[in-house]
Amino acid sequence: MMAxxxxxxxxxxxxxxxxxxxxxIPLMLPVVGLLLALIVRGRSLGRFALALxxxxxTSAAAITAxxxxxxxxxxxxxxxxxxxxxxxxxxxGLSAVMLLTTAVVxxxxxxxxxxGFQVPAGLPETRRSLAFWTLLCGxxxxxxxxxxxxxxxxxxxxxxxxxxxxxxxxALDGRPETLxxxxxxxxxxxxxxxxxxxxxxxxxxTYGTLDIALLADLIAGADTLPPAVPVAAALMTVGLLAxxxxxxxxxxxxxxxxxxxxxxxxxxxxxxxxxSFFLILRIWFDLMPALLTLTAAQVLGALGAxxxxxxxxxxxxxxxxxxxxxxxxLAQIGYLFLIFPLAAGGSSVALTAGALQxxxxxxxxxxxxxxxxxxxxxxGHDRIRGLGGIGRALPLTVLAFGLAGLSLIGxxxxxxxxxxxxxxxxxxxTGQWWWYLVVQAGGLLTAAYLFxxxxxxxxxxxxxxxxxxxxxxxxxLVVLALALCALLLGLLPLSAVDLLDIGRPAxxxxxxxxxxxxxxxxxxxxxxxxxxxxxxxALVIAVRYRQQRKPVEPEGIKPTAAPGRALDQLDxxxxxxxxxxxxxxxxxxxxxxxxxxxx
Amino acid sequence: xxxxxxxxxxxxxxxxLGLYGLxxxxxxxxxxxxxxxxxxxxxxxxxxxxxxxxxxxxxxGTGADGDPVPQAxxxxxxxxxxxxxxxxxxxxVRLAETSARGTLEGDEPAPPAPAxxxxx
Numbered sequence: 001m002m003a004x005x006x007x008x009x010x011x012x013x014x015x016x017x018x019x020x021x022x023x024x025i026p027l028m029l030p031v032v033g034l035l036l037a038l039i040v041r042g043r044s045l046g047r048f049a050l051a052l053x054x055x056x057x058t059s060a061a062a063i064t065a066x067x068x069x070x071x072x073x074x075x076x077x078x079x080x081x082x083x084x085x086x087x088x089x090x091x092x093g094l095s096a097v098m099l100l101t102t103a104v105v106x107x108x109x110x111x112x113x114x115x116g117f118q119v120p121a122g123l124p125e126t127r128r129s130l131a132f133w134t135l136l137c138g139x140x141x142x143x144x145x146x147x148x149x150x151x152x153x154x155x156x157x158x159x160x161x162x163x164x165x166x167x168x169x170x171a172l173d174g175r176p177e178t179l180x181x182x183x184x185x186x187x188x189x190x191x192x193x194x195x196x197x198x199x200x201x202x203x204x205x206t207y208g209t210l211d212i213a214l215l216a217d218l219i220a221g222a223d224t225l226p227p228a229v230p231v232a233a234a235l236m237t238v239g240l241l242a243x244x245x246x247x248x249x250x251x252x253x254x255x256x257x258x259x260x261x262x263x264x265x266x267x268x269x270x271x272x273x274x275x276s277f278f279l280i281l282r283i284w285f286d287l288m289p290a291l292l293t294l295t296a297a298q299v300l301g302a303l304g305a306x307x308x309x310x311x312x313x314x315x316x317x318x319x320x321x322x323x324x325x326x327x328x329x330l331a332q333i334g335y336l337f338l339i340f341p342l343a344a345g346g347s348s349v350a351l352t353a354g355a356l357q358x359x360x361x362x363x364x365x366x367x368x369x370x371x372x373x374x375x376x377x378x379x380g381h382d383r384i385r386g387l388g389g390i391g392r393a394l395p396l397t398v399l400a401f402g403l404a405g406l407s408l409i410g411x412x413x414x415x416x417x418x419x420x421x422x423x424x425x426x427x428x429x430t431g432q433w434w435w436y437l438v439v440q441a442g443g444l445l446t447a448a449y450l451f452x453x454x455x456x457x458x459x460x461x462x463x464x465x466x467x468x469x470x471x472x473x474x475x476x477l478v479v480l481a482l483a484l485c486a487l488l489l490g491l492l493p494l495s496a497v498d499l500l501d502i503g504r505p506a507x508x509x510x511x512x513x514x515x516x517x518x519x520x521x522x523x524x525x526x527x528x529x530x531x532x533x534x535x536x537x538a539l540v541i542a543v544r545y546r547q548q549r550k551p552v553e554p555e556g557i558k559p560t561a562a563p564g565r566a567l568d569q570l571d572x573x574x575x576x577x578x579x580x581x582x583x584x585x586x587x588x589x590x591x592x593x594x595x596x597x598x599x
Numbered sequence: 600x601x602x603x604x605x606x607x608x609x610x611x612x613x614x615x616l617g618l619y620g621l622x623x624x625x626x627x628x629x630x631x632x633x634x635x636x637x638x639x640x641x642x643x644x645x646x647x648x649x650x651x652x653x654x655x656x657x658x659x660g661t662g663a664d665g666d667p668v669p670q671a672x673x674x675x676x677x678x679x680x681x682x683x684x685x686x687x688x689x690x691x692v693r694l695a696e697t698s699a700r701g702t703l704e705g706d707e708p709a710p711p712a713p714a715x716x717x718x719x
Binding site for chain 1: 614618621622623625627630631634637638641644645648651666668669672675676679682683686687690691693694697698700703
């Protein structure tokens, strides 16, 4: 055993010598996959992609280890050209964690999709399999570039690569409604990316560079900002919001999920929307930290709060399991935007909470979408009312679904619990108690619909139903593993949380988040988080009991209630194209206004 | 009015027209064309910025006229916009082939007809 330690030390030293060169690997692997996929093709393509994804996980782990042991960000300049003309890559703690999360989730999706996207023996090769694996590589490359790039234009190209790979995944089965959903997604995302590009152009026109570090220096050094700068920041932010599908710009998200294959939905919800959110983080925290003190941060926080309440309430009204999970994504995205008003004091705790939410939600939501895919394949439908008996037929999958749900609700020891603890502590600490109420209410609403789904799944006929299509054990285990990742995130050593602070410019209070979290395991804290959820559970059971007494029951949880119908109408109004487009412009105007006035 | 102002105004007009089309036109093909209008406006604006000689050269104090960097970026941007248009048109063609539909409003109720219009 003693001989191993110097060996590891030597290995890490080698890793540090490689330094920035490591950053090229996550960009090259997906491109290699994209190009070679056309040669490999056929039956071995799935295995080939899986091997690449394994290599990707190794490289992401190596980058994380190098950042953690070196205690500083890794830098690399492509071709040795320095900015402003050259393109720089950088991995700070935040990027490293995102890279690792992406690699884990994609590996899970890769294993899960081996069955659905293989070429069956004895049949000719299909376009569907080739398209899926190449598009998955495209998404992987785009998202890795987003996490590492330091140049606003490179980031634009990366975002487009991501969108162009994600859109066809939505329409993979070629039915008209999925084609329409993909077109809707593409056009709205294009509207967002053109606004982002306009903002980048304005930055270039003002400062003559697109490198984030150089721009940040120029902006921080200026006494007064020219008006083009807040306008550019607002345009870029709103453009990215459209791609993140933050309420009320979510018009593409529900239809896109409704018809997409489960593996595609998992990638879309766990990773693709997080990439554009990551760029908003880069703009607000790295490029212009001064924005956080303005009213504009409150606007983003208010949108996030509205997303949490609206998304969860609409999720309660859904009759299809997949759409319920999609609306739950809408709500979970809202938590990401609560961090902007909470970070106004310059503390790094809110950013840590946001990053943890990205990781926890990515693992949990990927598990839920893939679990729902297995359930739908077994039943032949995914109506929530018809889930009875599935708990006996697919116990592992339903268990994984429930465990992932615990993270969404925010029960200990999940990643979601850490997020809620940090957000609540920051909300109370900065005197903004209203965000605390939103966080708590969101958790309870989430608990309500998840318990409803679980109570349906666990009831039903005593005889296990014979499934249409029995899932492979590997698929069930992958779903369970991702759910466990989300659930056990809270048990990581606290130093792992400090990793997120590495390479941050304003790490004055580094370690504040882990100090808060060290306090989170006292018994009364655990109990105060638990009892409201237990009450919700009791209420759900009571409602279920009443419903079972009534023989004829319409679809939906409370389909006849008038407030519910109003909610549905509001949702379908917001999802109409002209309304969504106008809201986008209104948001740009509101952000510009709050940024200009607050200066 | 100087050339840069004129082209800047043209760019603003293109972006405005494109935004109107993308948000208000119901047909998907018109939306795609409108997106290309916005893109052209943004690229023209970038050209104006290059002509103004801002950017790297001004930072370096060379006093040179014009800036070549935006041209390189605009070319990349054109490729991206071209790819976007190609994907959108392909999706639209498949949609028209499979369902004879040319609009995006699928699960939503159709907007009511304008009051002035009278059905024969």
